[in-house]
Amino acid sequence: MSTPQKISVILNNPADWDEWIEIIKTQALSGKVWQHLDPDVDTVPALEEPVAPTPAQVNPAKTTVTELTPDEREQYKILRQDYKWERTQYDKKDAALSALRTAIQSSVSRSCLHYTFNASSAREMLIDLKKRLQPTDQLRELSLSTRYQKLKKAPKTQELENWLKDWEKTYYQCEKINLPDV
Helix, strand or coil: CCCCCCCCCCECCHHHHHHHHHHHHHHHHHCCCHHHCCCCCCCCCCCCCCCCCCHHHHCCCCCCHHHCCHHHHHHHHHHHHHHHHHHHHHHHHHHHHHHHHHHHHHCECCCCHHHHCCCCCHHHHHHHHHHHHCCCHHHHHHHHHHHHHHHCCCCCCCCHHHHHHHHHHHHHHHHHCCCCCC
């Protein structure tokens, strides 16, 4: 039994876009930050740093912890615990976003790397790359139709296993976009 190899997809041209963006999306989902990156939506929520609670949130008339009653101190303690949890979540997401900037740039070919320059966030990088490298629907249909027509002929020199994998992949992609030829 063979062990699976780590496959890295390098974004070099529009043909690589679909696989590449899925890998980036998987990384973002594992860091729970895709909703902050998704280049297909117009507006994404900003990652907001949590604000530490103050005694005034428990009792507006009091400004220090020592002024709080024992019950109010307990409420304040709960607010602090919630803040610590939210801060931990924020720090994890912030680290994931930073790691994605590096992952994006390390998975883009040198000829396309300049599209990631001067971007202030990983989302901006994705938007710039999408503008340049995401295939149009028309190009995608044409490319898939051509590949599908070629695969209809039985292979002569190619291994049958590789041909079947190409067939399955192309068929799946054609079905996904509802290509009429399939």
